[in-house]
Amino acid sequence: MWLTVVGFGIxxxxxxxxxxLNQNKAKPESETTSFQSSVKASYSSQKNQDEENQKKYAKEADKMKGHVFSVGLNESYFTTWTKNDFKEWANKYNAMSLDDKHKAKTNFGTSKTYSNTSIDIKPLSNTADSVSANDFKSVEYFETVKDFHKAYPAVNPDDIKK
Incomplete structure (x- = not known):
């Protein structure tokens, strides 16, 4: 696999x-053709590498256990929470007073804490609303690493934070 990539690179x-080297001697038409062929070769090599990585990531994801909570591609965490835990949290959150919602924070079963601010209650309120509506896709909660991989096939499952 790497030999192929290195070979294409060379x-x-x-x-x-x-x-x-032949820039001064070559005609503009031949430069354009050469450049286009090298771009095509580079694109083809990168595409092949991406496809191989996705296959590798799929195999890794199949072997991994756990639930995933994601806040974008660069911020995905394993979570100890199940869908029921999210629903219980949403019910408790929605029952809070407005003042308590401004102070609210949770970790969603991850190593990171998420919180509202004294000015903005949207971060947790949006999550609670989605969970209450049983919309776990917009919350980016995945019951399995395999489900996470289906949504983000180019992300290495080894990069999910603990």
Whole structure:
């Protein structure tokens, strides 16, 4: 796999070097053709690498156990919470007074704490509303690592934070 990528890289470097060496001698039409072919080769190599990575990540995700709570691609955590835990939290949160909601915070069963501010109660309120509506997709809660991988196939499941 890596030999293929390195091989394509060497071919691309050689092609680009030849283009630069013959720049003064070559006609603009031939430069365009050479450049286009090197771009196509680079794109093809990257696409193949991405596909191989996704297959590898899928195998890893199948083996991994746990629930995942994600706040975007760069912030995904394993959570100890189940759907029922989220629903219980949402019920308790929705029963809070407005003053208590401004002070509210939780970790959603992860190593990170999420909280509202004295000015904005939207972060946790939006989550509570989605959970109450049984909309776990917008909350980005996944019951399995495999489900997380289906939503984000290009993310290495080893990068999910504990």
């Amino acid at each position: 071919v691309i470097v050689i092609i680009l070097s030849l283009i630069l």
